[in-house]
Amino acid sequence: MCGIVGILSLSKSIDERKITLSKMLKAQEHRGPDAQKDWHDSVCSLGHNRLSIIDLSEEANQPMHSHCGRYVVVFNGEIYNYIEIKKELQNHFVFKTQSDTEVLLAAYIRWGKAFLEKLNGMFAIAIWDKHEQKLFIARDRFGVKPFYYYQNDDQIIFASEIKSIWAAGISKNKNKKVWANYLSFGTYGLPHETFWENIFQLPAAHYAEFSLLDFNIKPQKWYDFVSRVNSIEPLNVVTLKEQYTELLNDAIQLRFRADVPLGMNVSGGLDSSTLIALIHKNLPSNQKIEAFTFYCNDSNYDELPWVEALLQNKPYHLNKVLLKSEDVPHLISELSLNQDEPFGGFPTIAYSLLFKEARKKGIKVLLDGQGMDEAWAGYDYYHNNSNNIIQGLNSSPVKPEVLLQEFSAFAEKEIYEKPFESNMKNMQYRDIFYTKIPRALRFNDRISMLHGTELREPFLDFRLVELAFAQEDSMKFENGNTKWMLRQLSQNLLGNNIALAPKRALQTPQREWIANELNTYFSDKISQFSKLDFVEESKVNQIWKEYNNGNQDNSFYLWQWINLISIL
Incomplete structure (x- = not known):
């Protein structure tokens, strides 16, 4: 996992772009403390901040050039199945490194944009074709890795973080519609939007190709989630347990692939408990892993007793990280500079401390349990007809009455697709592609990268999400139990006390x-x-x-x- 930056310009000289790119890389150097490189030709500049996870050698640094010399790639993320893809390509390429970056570039050369369908991972990619003077960009299925850009008539600037685009000299002006919506409805913008005017996101599951003849980025969807889940037949309980368990184990095993020490972030909930059990089941005997959890010294909120019980009789050292009220003001300032946009409250602040502690201990990769609630309809509002986007609140979370009328007029309530007959599935779809998952992934990307650590979310393996999502509503909510099928499956791993316990939102005494x-x-x-x-x-x-x-x-x-x- 790393940071990428780039400039494509008709008017800027190489020297001008070198100076600007250096500022951009400096702004996000926390994303890649292990190496920093840049590359330039007459119109294109690419840069990379590297956090070394797979193949720690200098040969795996980026920007990376293809063996033929035609292509240059910068890539942020991990391709978990790179070994399997490499085997498919071994008769066509001689590989010089053990990195997933080299495999990714070879796959693009071999299959063109169709290579994206083969990738199981998290990624933001930019590939420059020197011969055709074209840039190819792409983002993973759920948008785990960020891709921001600015464009005008003669240049495109892109980066892993918004602050890097500001460092390139782009003005910091409010996107009034997104700000008004945030204060009026509690939303964080549509998949292509940011809180800042003229700075956009490449939406999750999209790619774009453009050249010097056309500087307008026109994202195209490469991953059709709706068609894929509609093609999956709902399964009976026995078959579903078998298939889902097999995929769970494979998703976990793929995410053990790293040449650096591993850790896991844990809480006392079902998803985290399932993660612990699966790690215990699948972790190779020659790999060690440490656990991290936070607490606030408040028994009304702390999950420490549950976490300690879950790890009892397991060989994982538990690192307990305390969030203290007196540290919150400083942490708000630090994370606000880090996030560039509004982020989750005190729980996000507390969560950030886990990555800081992990890095202190030399751990670069952490796993967590993000994604189960959205795939298995675990939130209360899926079942109580509230249509909320915030879990567990009985009153309105926002106070739009504080806005002046002229600013409130900028608000445009977002309309989300409803491609399914099931209302539950439509809410799940909203949360996966518009609300819950996009904002959680953004919060988590920034706080992990702030401390030079990589976060992996095995439950967001697209195969798991598709299979769970495609099941009948009754598999997700039955007899008052949310995530019903997951609870049945987890009883063998966890026992009834945990598997059947009600959902607890991860909270602090905010x-x-x-x-x-x-x-x-x-x-x-x-x-x-x-x-x-x-x-x-x-x-x-x-x-x-x-x-x-x-x-x-x-x-x-x-x-x-x-x-x-x-x-x-």
Whole structure:
């Protein structure tokens, strides 16, 4: 996992692009502390920050050139099945490294854009064809790895993080529609949008090809999730258990492939518990792994007792990382600079500490259990007709009344595709491609890369997601039990106490700390927010006063206000 940057320009000289690219690489150097390289020709510049995970040699550094000299690639991510793809290509190429990057480039040369279908992994890719003067870019199925870009009439600038595009001299202006939607509806933008004007994302599961004759990026979908899941026949319980278990084991085994030490982030929930059990079942005897969890010294929220129970009698050292209220202000500042856009509240802050601790111990790769809830319909709103996008809230998470009318007018409630007959599946589809998964992946990419670590999410293996998603609604929710089929499968791994336990949202004492230990800090930040030119100061102050007087059902809107002030 790494960071990539690039400039394609008709007007900028090589010297100008070298200076700009250097600034871009510097802005995201945390993504790749092991090596930094750049390459330039008359119109194209490519750069790479490397975090060495597979083949630690210098020969595997990027930008990497094809043996024929025609192509240059920069790539961020991991291709977990690169060994299997390499075997398919061994009669056509002589490989000089043990890296997945070289395999990826050879696959592109052999199969063209159709090579994307062969990849099982997370990736953001840019390949420059020197002969045809064309750039090919692509992003993985669920958008695990980021790809941001800016374009005008004579240049395209792209990077793994928005801050690198700002470092190239692009202005930092609010995307008023996305900001208004965030404060009005709690959404984070559509798959191609960011919080910043004229800075876009290549959507997940899309690619684009463009040349000097046409500087307009026109993303094309390469992965048709809807067609694929519609082609999968729903299975009976016995067959589904067999097929899904086989895929689970394979997904875990693929993600053990690394030339550096491994770790895992764990909590006390079903998904994390399943991950621990599968790792214990599949981890090769010559590999060691350490576990990481956070706690806040609050028994109402901490999952430490469950985690300790899960790891009992297992040979994994548990690293317990404490989030303290007095550290939160500094961490908000650090993560706001890191994220470039609004991010999750205190749980994301606490989660970031796990990667910091792992890196201190020399661990570069961590696994976690992201993706099960979306694939198996685990959130309460899938079943209670609330149509929410935030788990576990009884009141509105946002306070759009603080917006001035002229700014509120920029809001356009997002409309999500509903390609399935099942309402549950449509909500799952929304969460996978528009809401839950995109924002969680963005939060997690930044906090892992901030500390030079790679996060792998085996439950987001596309084969697992497709198979679970395609099943009948009754396989996901039965007799009041969410993730019903997964719970049946997990009983053999975990026992009934864990497999049948109700879902617990991963939480911290955010509401309590805001009302008490962090009240002064929040008062100061909310005062700053109230003076922004698009909010009504008196309304902000009134709502903050009501919170302090006990109206504390949720604190999501307060976090929004602090978050926005911190990223400006």
